[in-house]
Amino acid sequence: MTTTGVHPASMIRRAQVLLALDTSAGEVDPGEVIAARLGxxxxxxxLVAKRFAETGGDIWATVGRTKRAAPPVPxxxxxxxxARLIALACTAPPTGHARWSLRLLEKKxxxxxxxxxxxxxxxxRILKKRNFALI
Incomplete structure (x- = not known):
């Protein structure tokens, strides 16, 4: 990985797309042909063409896009x-139930x-991550 957080292969692929879409060298092949040639x-x-237009033609901003530092929603x-969920799953199940189920825990x-x-x-997923089995 690079310091920008983008895999080098992704940067190369975007650069290849920009070169293939470059109109200064003459007529550009149809999109389907370019896509097939570049894989x-x-x-x-x-998306690469849109990003290039949004950045005002800044090649580095298009090719070296960075990943966001934090997820959009915590x-x-x-x-x-x-911990609270596991503690709850360790308690006795409600009256009338032999054991906790995922849907029963959801309701609780x-x-x-x-x-x-x-x-x-x-x-x-939380219980599986902690190797906790509902028995």
Whole structure:
């Protein structure tokens, strides 16, 4: 990886797309031909051309795009949430149930004010990540 956070192959691929779309050397091949020759999709051609136009023709800004430093939305699942969820799964299941299920945990979490609402698939991923099996 480079210091910009972009894989070198991605930078090379975008540079190749820019060269193939360069109209200063004459007529440009159709997009399907360029895409097939470079081994990229038509959508990649469109996105690189769009980025080039958005950056005012700045080649380096187009080729060396950086990844965002943080995810766009902070995760609701923190270490504390994981710990609380595992602690809850270790308790006795509600009356009438032999064991906790993911959907039952989902309903219980929805009732607890200081734990964000999580769906059953998220709960399952958290438990699996910690090698916790509902028995």
């Amino acid at each position: 990229v999709s038509g959508e990649t051609l469109r 995760s609701l699942v923190t270490g504390e949430v994981e 979490v929805a009732l607890i004010d200081d734990i964000p609402d999580l769906d059953h698939s998220t709960i399952g």
